[in-house]
Amino acid sequence: MFDFLEGYDLLGAFWVTVKLTLLSAVGSLIWGTVLAAMRVGPVPLMRGFGTAYVNIVRNIPLTVIILFASLGLNQTLNVTLGGGDDFDVINFRLAVLGLIVYTSAFVCEAIRSGINTVPVGQAEAARAIGLNFFQVLRLVVLPQAFRSVIGPLANVLIALTKNTTVAAAIGVAEAATLMKEMIENEAQLILISAVFAFGFVVLTLPVGLVLGWVSKKVAVKR
Amino acid sequence: MTKVSVAKVDSAPTDELVVLKSVNKHFGALHVLQDIDLTIGRGEVVVVIGPSGSGKSTLCRTINRLETIDSGTITIDGKPLPQEGKELARLRADVGMVFQSFNLFAHKTVLENVMLGQVKVRKTDKKTAAEKARSLLDRVGVGTQADKYPAQLSGGQQQRVAIARALAMGPKVMLFDEPTSALDPEMINEVLEVMQQLAREGMTMVVVTHEMGFARSAANRVVFMADGRIVEQATPDQFFSNPRSDRAKDFLSKILHH
Numbered sequence: 001m002f003d004f005l006e007g008y009d010l011l012g013a014f015w016v017t018v019k020l021t022l023l024s025a026v027g028s029l030i031w032g033t034v035l036a037a038m039r040v041g042p043v044p045l046m047r048g049f050g051t052a053y054v055n056i057v058r059n060i061p062l063t064v065i066i067l068f069a070s071l072g073l074n075q076t077l078n079v080t081l082g083g084g085d086d087f088d089v090i091n092f093r094l095a096v097l098g099l100i101v102y103t104s105a106f107v108c109e110a111i112r113s114g115i116n117t118v119p120v121g122q123a124e125a126a127r128a129i130g131l132n133f134f135q136v137l138r139l140v141v142l143p144q145a146f147r148s149v150i151g152p153l154a155n156v157l158i159a160l161t162k163n164t165t166v167a168a169a170i171g172v173a174e175a176a177t178l179m180k181e182m183i184e185n186e187a188q189l190i191l192i193s194a195v196f197a198f199g200f201v202v203l204t205l206p207v208g209l210v211l212g213w214v215s216k217k218v219a220v221k222r
Numbered sequence: 223m224t225k226v227s228v229a230k231v232d233s234a235p236t237d238e239l240v241v242l243k244s245v246n247k248h249f250g251a252l253h254v255l256q257d258i259d260l261t262i263g264r265g266e267v268v269v270v271i272g273p274s275g276s277g278k279s280t281l282c283r284t285i286n287r288l289e290t291i292d293s294g295t296i297t298i299d300g301k302p303l304p305q306e307g308k309e310l311a312r313l314r315a316d317v318g319m320v321f322q323s324f325n326l327f328a329h330k331t332v333l334e335n336v337m338l339g340q341v342k343v344r345k346t347d348k349k350t351a352a353e354k355a356r357s358l359l360d361r362v363g364v365g366t367q368a369d370k371y372p373a374q375l376s377g378g379q380q381q382r383v384a385i386a387r388a389l390a391m392g393p394k395v396m397l398f399d400e401p402t403s404a405l406d407p408e409m410i411n412e413v414l415e416v417m418q419q420l421a422r423e424g425m426t427m428v429v430v431t432h433e434m435g436f437a438r439s440a441a442n443r444v445v446f447m448a449d450g451r452i453v454e455q456a457t458p459d460q461f462f463s464n465p466r467s468d469r470a471k472d473f474l475s476k477i478l479h480h
Contacts, residue, residue, distance in 0.1 A: 042306060119323075121323050121325035122327060124325060125321060125325035125327070125384075127288065128286060128288065128314055128317075128319035128321075128388075129314070129315060129319075129339035129343060129388070129391055130311045130314045130316075130339060130343040130391065131338075131339070131342060131343060132311045135342055139338065139342060140329075143329050144329050147329065220329050221371060221373035
Protein backbone atom coordinates (compact mmCIF):
# COMPACT_ATOMS: atom_id res chain seq x y z
CA MET A 1 0.00 0.00 0.00
CA PHE A 2 2.83 2.37 0.82
CA ASP A 3 4.98 1.26 -2.11
CA PHE A 4 4.77 4.74 -3.58
CA LEU A 5 7.06 5.97 -0.84
CA GLU A 6 9.96 3.98 -2.20
CA GLY A 7 12.74 6.01 -3.70
CA TYR A 8 11.81 9.18 -1.85
CA ASP A 9 13.74 10.53 1.11
CA LEU A 10 10.76 11.32 3.29
CA LEU A 11 12.73 11.53 6.52
CA GLY A 12 15.36 13.72 4.88
CA ALA A 13 12.70 16.15 3.70
CA PHE A 14 11.10 16.35 7.13
CA TRP A 15 14.54 16.80 8.66
CA VAL A 16 14.96 19.92 6.52
CA THR A 17 11.56 21.07 7.80
CA VAL A 18 12.73 20.51 11.37
CA LYS A 19 15.95 22.42 10.74
CA LEU A 20 14.07 25.31 9.14
CA THR A 21 11.70 25.36 12.10
CA LEU A 22 14.33 25.22 14.82
CA LEU A 23 16.66 27.83 13.32
CA SER A 24 13.78 30.18 12.55
CA ALA A 25 12.30 29.63 16.00
CA VAL A 26 15.51 30.55 17.77
CA GLY A 27 16.09 33.52 15.48
CA SER A 28 12.56 34.88 15.78
CA LEU A 29 12.54 34.38 19.54
CA ILE A 30 15.64 36.56 19.84
CA TRP A 31 14.58 39.18 17.30
CA GLY A 32 10.99 39.14 18.56
CA THR A 33 12.20 39.77 22.12
CA VAL A 34 14.35 42.67 20.95
CA LEU A 35 11.35 44.10 19.10
CA ALA A 36 9.16 43.73 22.18
CA ALA A 37 11.82 45.50 24.26
CA MET A 38 11.80 48.32 21.72
CA ARG A 39 8.04 48.58 21.87
CA VAL A 40 7.95 48.97 25.65
CA GLY A 41 11.17 51.01 25.86
CA PRO A 42 11.54 54.68 26.76
CA VAL A 43 13.02 55.78 23.41
CA PRO A 44 10.28 57.09 21.06
CA LEU A 45 12.30 56.31 17.92
CA MET A 46 12.67 52.66 18.91
CA ARG A 47 9.04 52.41 19.93
CA GLY A 48 8.08 53.81 16.54
CA PHE A 49 10.35 51.37 14.74
CA GLY A 50 9.00 48.37 16.69
CA THR A 51 5.40 49.37 16.06
CA ALA A 52 5.98 50.03 12.37
CA TYR A 53 7.89 46.77 11.92
CA VAL A 54 5.19 44.66 13.50
CA ASN A 55 2.33 46.32 11.70
CA ILE A 56 3.99 46.13 8.31
CA VAL A 57 5.54 42.68 8.50
CA ARG A 58 2.62 40.77 9.97
CA ASN A 59 0.35 42.08 7.23
CA ILE A 60 2.53 40.90 4.35
CA PRO A 61 1.97 37.34 3.14
CA LEU A 62 4.86 35.06 4.07
CA THR A 63 5.14 33.95 0.44
CA VAL A 64 5.86 37.52 -0.59
CA ILE A 65 8.55 37.85 2.09
CA ILE A 66 10.21 34.58 1.13
CA LEU A 67 10.06 35.40 -2.58
CA PHE A 68 11.50 38.83 -1.87
CA ALA A 69 14.35 37.19 -0.01
CA SER A 70 15.12 35.11 -3.07
CA LEU A 71 14.31 37.46 -5.95
CA GLY A 72 15.11 40.74 -4.21
CA LEU A 73 17.93 40.00 -1.83
CA ASN A 74 19.64 37.19 -3.64
CA GLN A 75 19.06 37.62 -7.36
CA THR A 76 18.94 41.41 -7.45
CA LEU A 77 21.22 42.44 -4.59
CA ASN A 78 23.42 39.35 -4.68
CA VAL A 79 23.02 38.63 -0.97
CA THR A 80 24.24 35.06 -0.45
CA LEU A 81 24.34 34.96 3.37
CA GLY A 82 27.71 33.22 3.15
CA GLY A 83 26.32 30.41 1.05
CA GLY A 84 28.87 30.80 -1.78
CA ASP A 85 27.69 29.23 -5.05
CA ASP A 86 25.59 26.52 -3.45
CA PHE A 87 21.99 27.40 -4.24
CA ASP A 88 20.61 24.84 -1.83
CA VAL A 89 22.49 26.45 1.04
CA ILE A 90 21.66 29.98 -0.07
CA ASN A 91 17.96 29.27 -0.48
CA PHE A 92 17.82 27.46 2.84
CA ARG A 93 19.39 30.44 4.59
CA LEU A 94 17.18 32.93 2.76
CA ALA A 95 14.15 30.91 3.81
CA VAL A 96 15.29 30.98 7.44
CA LEU A 97 15.84 34.74 7.17
CA GLY A 98 12.36 35.25 5.70
CA LEU A 99 10.75 33.07 8.34
CA ILE A 100 12.54 34.96 11.12
CA VAL A 101 11.54 38.35 9.71
CA TYR A 102 7.92 37.21 9.53
CA THR A 103 7.57 35.12 12.69
CA SER A 104 9.33 37.63 14.94
CA ALA A 105 6.43 40.07 14.46
CA PHE A 106 4.13 37.50 16.05
CA VAL A 107 6.63 36.57 18.74
CA CYS A 108 6.99 40.27 19.57
CA GLU A 109 3.27 40.70 20.04
CA ALA A 110 2.99 37.55 22.16
CA ILE A 111 5.81 38.73 24.42
CA ARG A 112 4.43 42.23 24.60
CA SER A 113 1.09 40.88 25.77
CA GLY A 114 3.06 38.89 28.35
CA ILE A 115 4.83 42.03 29.51
CA ASN A 116 1.42 43.61 29.98
CA THR A 117 0.42 40.83 32.38
CA VAL A 118 3.30 41.71 34.72
CA PRO A 119 1.95 44.14 37.33
CA VAL A 120 3.45 47.60 36.96
CA GLY A 121 4.56 47.45 40.60
CA GLN A 122 7.11 44.78 39.69
CA ALA A 123 8.93 47.15 37.37
CA GLU A 124 8.56 50.02 39.85
CA ALA A 125 10.10 47.98 42.63
CA ALA A 126 12.92 46.96 40.32
CA ARG A 127 13.58 50.56 39.34
CA ALA A 128 13.36 51.61 42.98
CA ILE A 129 16.32 49.41 43.94
CA GLY A 130 18.41 51.03 41.22
CA LEU A 131 18.18 48.61 38.31
CA ASN A 132 18.44 50.27 34.90
CA PHE A 133 15.96 49.78 32.07
CA PHE A 134 17.65 46.70 30.61
CA GLN A 135 18.12 45.09 34.00
CA VAL A 136 14.49 45.71 34.90
CA LEU A 137 13.48 44.06 31.66
CA ARG A 138 15.95 41.18 31.76
CA LEU A 139 15.84 40.33 35.47
CA VAL A 140 12.30 41.09 36.49
CA VAL A 141 9.82 41.76 33.69
CA LEU A 142 10.79 39.36 30.88
CA PRO A 143 11.23 36.26 33.08
CA GLN A 144 7.67 36.74 34.31
CA ALA A 145 6.37 37.73 30.88
CA PHE A 146 7.84 34.63 29.20
CA ARG A 147 6.22 32.35 31.73
CA SER A 148 2.82 33.75 30.98
CA VAL A 149 3.16 33.53 27.18
CA ILE A 150 4.48 30.00 26.71
CA GLY A 151 1.02 28.97 25.51
CA PRO A 152 0.77 31.72 22.87
CA LEU A 153 4.39 31.12 21.87
CA ALA A 154 3.58 27.43 21.35
CA ASN A 155 0.89 28.56 18.91
CA VAL A 156 3.44 30.68 17.07
CA LEU A 157 5.85 27.75 16.97
CA ILE A 158 3.21 25.43 15.54
CA ALA A 159 2.28 28.02 12.93
CA LEU A 160 5.95 28.44 12.12
CA THR A 161 6.41 24.70 11.64
CA LYS A 162 3.65 24.68 9.06
CA ASN A 163 4.78 27.97 7.52
CA THR A 164 8.12 26.39 6.63
CA THR A 165 6.26 24.79 3.71
CA VAL A 166 6.29 28.20 2.06
CA ALA A 167 10.04 27.71 1.61
CA ALA A 168 9.04 25.35 -1.19
CA ALA A 169 8.35 28.49 -3.20
CA ILE A 170 12.08 29.08 -3.50
CA GLY A 171 13.01 25.45 -3.90
CA VAL A 172 14.18 24.48 -0.43
CA ALA A 173 14.04 20.71 -0.28
CA GLU A 174 11.70 20.43 2.69
CA ALA A 175 8.57 18.35 3.13
CA ALA A 176 6.22 20.36 0.92
CA THR A 177 8.70 20.35 -1.94
CA LEU A 178 8.92 16.59 -1.75
CA MET A 179 5.14 16.33 -1.55
CA LYS A 180 4.75 18.31 -4.77
CA GLU A 181 7.30 16.09 -6.46
CA MET A 182 5.53 12.93 -5.33
CA ILE A 183 2.13 14.24 -6.38
CA GLU A 184 3.49 14.81 -9.86
CA ASN A 185 5.03 11.34 -10.09
CA GLU A 186 2.65 9.06 -8.22
CA ALA A 187 -1.03 8.23 -8.40
CA GLN A 188 -1.97 7.99 -4.72
CA LEU A 189 -2.84 11.64 -4.19
CA ILE A 190 -4.93 11.18 -1.09
CA LEU A 191 -2.43 8.88 0.56
CA ILE A 192 0.43 11.24 -0.19
CA SER A 193 -1.44 14.16 1.36
CA ALA A 194 -2.32 12.01 4.34
CA VAL A 195 1.29 10.98 4.86
CA PHE A 196 2.48 14.58 4.89
CA ALA A 197 -0.40 15.74 7.03
CA PHE A 198 0.49 13.00 9.48
CA GLY A 199 4.13 14.03 9.39
CA PHE A 200 3.28 17.58 10.40
CA VAL A 201 0.94 16.46 13.14
CA VAL A 202 3.73 14.27 14.51
CA LEU A 203 5.97 17.32 14.58
CA THR A 204 3.53 19.81 16.06
CA LEU A 205 1.33 17.82 18.40
CA PRO A 206 4.08 17.13 20.95
CA VAL A 207 5.13 20.79 20.79
CA GLY A 208 1.70 21.87 21.93
CA LEU A 209 1.46 19.21 24.62
CA VAL A 210 4.95 19.69 26.04
CA LEU A 211 4.78 23.48 26.07
CA GLY A 212 1.31 23.36 27.60
CA TRP A 213 2.75 21.29 30.43
CA VAL A 214 5.78 23.57 30.80
CA SER A 215 3.50 26.60 30.87
CA LYS A 216 1.61 25.23 33.88
CA LYS A 217 4.83 24.15 35.55
CA VAL A 218 6.54 27.55 35.47
CA ALA A 219 3.51 29.79 35.97
CA VAL A 220 4.26 32.65 38.38
CA LYS A 221 2.11 32.50 41.49
CA ARG A 222 0.83 35.84 42.69
CA MET B 223 -6.86 77.42 51.52
CA THR B 224 -4.41 78.96 53.88
CA LYS B 225 -0.92 77.80 53.53
CA VAL B 226 0.70 77.71 56.89
CA SER B 227 4.38 78.21 56.63
CA VAL B 228 6.21 76.62 59.43
CA ALA B 229 9.70 77.30 60.50
CA LYS B 230 11.50 74.05 60.95
CA VAL B 231 9.83 72.47 63.91
CA ASP B 232 12.28 69.77 64.49
CA SER B 233 15.02 70.58 66.90
CA ALA B 234 17.80 68.09 66.34
CA PRO B 235 18.92 67.33 62.77
CA THR B 236 19.95 70.29 60.69
CA ASP B 237 21.72 68.35 57.98
CA GLU B 238 19.32 68.49 55.01
CA LEU B 239 18.98 65.19 53.19
CA VAL B 240 15.91 65.60 51.01
CA VAL B 241 14.84 69.04 49.84
CA LEU B 242 11.79 69.73 47.70
CA LYS B 243 11.39 73.28 46.42
CA SER B 244 8.19 74.60 44.85
CA VAL B 245 7.37 71.24 43.34
CA ASN B 246 4.36 71.13 41.04
CA LYS B 247 2.76 68.22 39.30
CA HIS B 248 -0.41 67.71 37.28
CA PHE B 249 -2.28 64.57 36.36
CA GLY B 250 -4.11 65.99 33.37
CA ALA B 251 -6.33 68.71 34.76
CA LEU B 252 -5.71 67.69 38.36
CA HIS B 253 -3.06 69.81 40.06
CA VAL B 254 -1.94 67.03 42.35
CA LEU B 255 1.10 68.74 43.89
CA GLN B 256 0.93 72.48 44.38
CA ASP B 257 4.07 74.39 45.29
CA ILE B 258 5.36 71.79 47.67
CA ASP B 259 8.28 72.90 49.84
CA LEU B 260 9.57 70.24 52.16
CA THR B 261 12.90 69.61 53.81
CA ILE B 262 13.78 66.37 55.47
CA GLY B 263 16.80 66.30 57.73
CA ARG B 264 19.18 63.41 58.11
CA GLY B 265 17.86 60.96 60.68
CA GLU B 266 14.45 62.56 60.71
CA VAL B 267 11.21 60.58 60.58
CA VAL B 268 8.54 62.50 58.71
CA VAL B 269 5.04 61.12 58.58
CA VAL B 270 2.79 62.42 55.82
CA ILE B 271 -0.92 62.18 56.48
CA GLY B 272 -4.01 63.52 54.86
CA PRO B 273 -7.24 62.52 53.16
CA SER B 274 -7.30 60.29 50.10
CA GLY B 275 -6.36 62.09 46.92
CA SER B 276 -4.43 64.76 48.78
CA GLY B 277 -1.26 63.94 46.83
CA LYS B 278 0.71 62.33 49.65
CA SER B 279 1.53 59.12 47.77
CA THR B 280 2.47 61.13 44.71
CA LEU B 281 4.71 63.29 46.85
CA CYS B 282 6.43 60.20 48.19
CA ARG B 283 6.91 58.77 44.71
CA THR B 284 8.41 61.95 43.30
CA ILE B 285 11.32 61.68 45.72
CA ASN B 286 12.81 58.79 43.76
CA ARG B 287 11.27 59.95 40.51
CA LEU B 288 8.81 57.12 40.09
CA GLU B 289 6.63 60.13 39.34
CA THR B 290 8.13 62.96 37.34
CA ILE B 291 7.43 66.54 38.34
CA ASP B 292 6.36 69.43 36.15
CA SER B 293 8.33 72.15 37.89
CA GLY B 294 10.42 72.78 40.97
CA THR B 295 13.50 70.98 42.22
CA ILE B 296 14.19 67.96 44.34
CA THR B 297 17.65 67.38 45.76
CA ILE B 298 18.87 64.39 47.68
CA ASP B 299 21.97 64.77 49.78
CA GLY B 300 22.78 67.98 47.92
CA LYS B 301 22.43 66.46 44.45
CA PRO B 302 19.52 67.36 42.21
CA LEU B 303 17.42 64.43 41.03
CA PRO B 304 18.86 63.39 37.65
CA GLN B 305 16.95 62.70 34.47
CA GLU B 306 16.17 59.15 33.45
CA GLY B 307 19.29 57.05 32.97
CA LYS B 308 22.32 55.70 34.79
CA GLU B 309 22.57 58.58 37.23
CA LEU B 310 18.96 58.15 38.26
CA ALA B 311 19.39 54.42 38.77
CA ARG B 312 22.38 55.11 41.03
CA LEU B 313 20.38 57.60 43.04
CA ARG B 314 17.43 55.26 43.39
CA ALA B 315 19.72 52.67 44.89
CA ASP B 316 20.33 55.16 47.73
CA VAL B 317 16.63 55.73 48.28
CA GLY B 318 14.78 52.74 49.67
CA MET B 319 11.14 52.39 48.75
CA VAL B 320 8.42 50.28 50.32
CA PHE B 321 5.13 50.02 48.45
CA GLN B 322 1.57 49.56 49.54
CA SER B 323 1.28 46.35 47.52
CA PHE B 324 4.72 45.00 48.54
CA ASN B 325 5.79 44.37 44.93
CA LEU B 326 8.16 41.54 45.76
CA PHE B 327 9.55 39.94 42.61
CA ALA B 328 7.06 37.12 42.16
CA HIS B 329 9.40 34.77 40.27
CA LYS B 330 12.21 34.95 42.82
CA THR B 331 12.53 33.52 46.29
CA VAL B 332 12.52 35.77 49.32
CA LEU B 333 16.30 35.46 49.59
CA GLU B 334 16.79 36.24 45.90
CA ASN B 335 14.54 39.26 46.27
CA VAL B 336 16.82 40.70 48.93
CA MET B 337 19.99 39.73 47.03
CA LEU B 338 19.08 41.04 43.58
CA GLY B 339 19.87 44.71 44.09
CA GLN B 340 23.05 43.98 46.02
CA VAL B 341 24.41 41.74 43.28
CA LYS B 342 23.23 43.64 40.19
CA VAL B 343 23.46 47.23 41.39
CA ARG B 344 26.02 47.24 44.18
CA LYS B 345 28.06 44.46 42.50
CA THR B 346 28.43 42.63 45.80
CA ASP B 347 29.55 39.02 45.38
CA LYS B 348 26.79 36.47 45.83
CA LYS B 349 28.08 34.98 49.05
CA THR B 350 28.35 38.30 50.86
CA ALA B 351 24.99 39.37 49.46
CA ALA B 352 23.33 36.17 50.67
CA GLU B 353 24.81 36.63 54.15
CA LYS B 354 23.62 40.20 54.34
CA ALA B 355 20.21 39.18 53.00
CA ARG B 356 19.84 36.46 55.62
CA SER B 357 20.83 38.75 58.46
CA LEU B 358 18.37 41.41 57.27
CA LEU B 359 15.62 38.82 56.96
CA ASP B 360 16.40 37.71 60.52
CA ARG B 361 16.26 41.29 61.63
CA VAL B 362 12.75 41.78 60.23
CA GLY B 363 11.71 38.41 61.58
CA VAL B 364 11.24 36.36 58.41
CA GLY B 365 14.59 34.54 58.37
CA THR B 366 12.90 31.15 58.28
CA GLN B 367 11.02 32.03 55.07
CA ALA B 368 14.12 32.77 53.01
CA ASP B 369 13.66 29.99 50.46
CA LYS B 370 9.93 30.46 49.89
CA TYR B 371 8.31 32.42 47.11
CA PRO B 372 6.50 35.67 47.94
CA ALA B 373 3.06 34.20 47.17
CA GLN B 374 3.61 31.66 49.97
CA LEU B 375 3.98 34.39 52.60
CA SER B 376 1.36 36.42 54.45
CA GLY B 377 1.01 40.08 53.61
CA GLY B 378 2.79 41.16 56.77
CA GLN B 379 5.69 38.84 56.03
CA GLN B 380 5.87 40.04 52.43
CA GLN B 381 5.98 43.65 53.53
CA ARG B 382 8.78 42.91 55.99
CA VAL B 383 10.71 41.20 53.18
CA ALA B 384 10.13 44.31 51.09
CA ILE B 385 11.64 46.40 53.89
CA ALA B 386 14.62 44.06 54.04
CA ARG B 387 15.01 44.31 50.26
CA ALA B 388 15.14 48.10 50.49
CA LEU B 389 17.52 48.03 53.46
CA ALA B 390 19.88 45.69 51.60
CA MET B 391 20.91 48.58 49.39
CA GLY B 392 22.13 50.56 52.38
CA PRO B 393 19.80 53.48 51.60
CA LYS B 394 20.27 57.01 52.89
CA VAL B 395 16.54 57.48 53.19
CA MET B 396 13.58 55.13 53.20
CA LEU B 397 10.25 56.00 51.61
CA PHE B 398 7.15 54.17 52.81
CA ASP B 399 4.10 54.58 50.59
CA GLU B 400 1.17 53.44 52.75
CA PRO B 401 3.03 50.32 53.84
CA THR B 402 0.22 48.91 55.97
CA SER B 403 -2.82 49.89 53.92
CA ALA B 404 -3.06 46.56 52.10
CA LEU B 405 -2.59 44.47 55.22
CA ASP B 406 -5.07 42.54 57.31
CA PRO B 407 -5.44 44.28 60.67
CA GLU B 408 -3.59 41.61 62.64
CA MET B 409 -0.53 42.00 60.44
CA ILE B 410 -0.20 45.75 60.66
CA ASN B 411 1.68 45.74 63.94
CA GLU B 412 4.42 43.38 62.86
CA VAL B 413 5.25 45.79 60.04
CA LEU B 414 4.95 48.89 62.20
CA GLU B 415 7.27 47.36 64.78
CA VAL B 416 9.97 46.89 62.17
CA MET B 417 9.49 50.50 61.12
CA GLN B 418 9.62 51.70 64.73
CA GLN B 419 12.87 49.85 65.18
CA LEU B 420 14.30 51.48 62.04
CA ALA B 421 13.25 54.88 63.28
CA ARG B 422 14.96 54.27 66.63
CA GLU B 423 18.13 53.27 64.82
CA GLY B 424 18.23 56.68 63.19
CA MET B 425 17.09 55.87 59.66
CA THR B 426 15.78 58.86 57.73
CA MET B 427 12.21 57.99 56.85
CA VAL B 428 9.34 59.49 54.91
CA VAL B 429 6.19 57.59 55.78
CA VAL B 430 2.85 58.07 54.07
CA THR B 431 0.37 56.36 56.32
CA HIS B 432 -3.03 56.31 57.94
CA GLU B 433 -1.58 54.83 61.13
CA MET B 434 -1.94 57.69 63.56
CA GLY B 435 -0.48 55.61 66.36
CA PHE B 436 2.74 55.23 64.40
CA ALA B 437 2.76 58.94 63.63
CA ARG B 438 2.45 59.75 67.34
CA SER B 439 5.07 57.36 68.54
CA ALA B 440 7.73 57.38 65.84
CA ALA B 441 7.51 60.64 63.94
CA ASN B 442 9.70 63.68 64.53
CA ARG B 443 7.33 65.66 62.39
CA VAL B 444 3.88 65.28 60.93
CA VAL B 445 3.16 66.77 57.53
CA PHE B 446 -0.52 67.21 56.82
CA MET B 447 -1.52 67.39 53.17
CA ALA B 448 -4.84 68.21 51.60
CA ASP B 449 -5.76 68.96 47.99
CA GLY B 450 -2.19 68.88 46.76
CA ARG B 451 -0.78 71.27 49.33
CA ILE B 452 1.09 70.94 52.56
CA VAL B 453 -1.40 72.51 54.91
CA GLU B 454 0.37 72.07 58.19
CA GLN B 455 3.60 70.72 59.64
CA ALA B 456 4.17 70.16 63.33
CA THR B 457 5.50 67.75 65.89
CA PRO B 458 3.08 64.87 66.48
CA ASP B 459 2.16 66.22 69.91
CA GLN B 460 1.32 69.66 68.59
CA PHE B 461 -0.46 68.33 65.55
CA PHE B 462 -2.69 65.80 67.26
CA SER B 463 -3.51 67.82 70.36
CA ASN B 464 -3.64 71.26 68.86
CA PRO B 465 -3.94 71.38 65.07
CA ARG B 466 -3.93 74.94 63.77
CA SER B 467 -5.62 74.69 60.40
CA ASP B 468 -9.33 74.03 60.03
CA ARG B 469 -8.64 71.42 57.41
CA ALA B 470 -6.50 69.43 59.82
CA LYS B 471 -9.03 69.84 62.64
CA ASP B 472 -11.74 68.55 60.35
CA PHE B 473 -9.59 65.62 59.23
CA LEU B 474 -8.63 64.65 62.77
CA SER B 475 -12.18 64.94 64.03
CA LYS B 476 -13.21 62.41 61.43
CA ILE B 477 -10.57 59.83 62.16
CA LEU B 478 -9.94 60.08 65.89
CA HIS B 479 -13.45 59.91 67.27
CA HIS B 480 -13.93 56.19 67.38
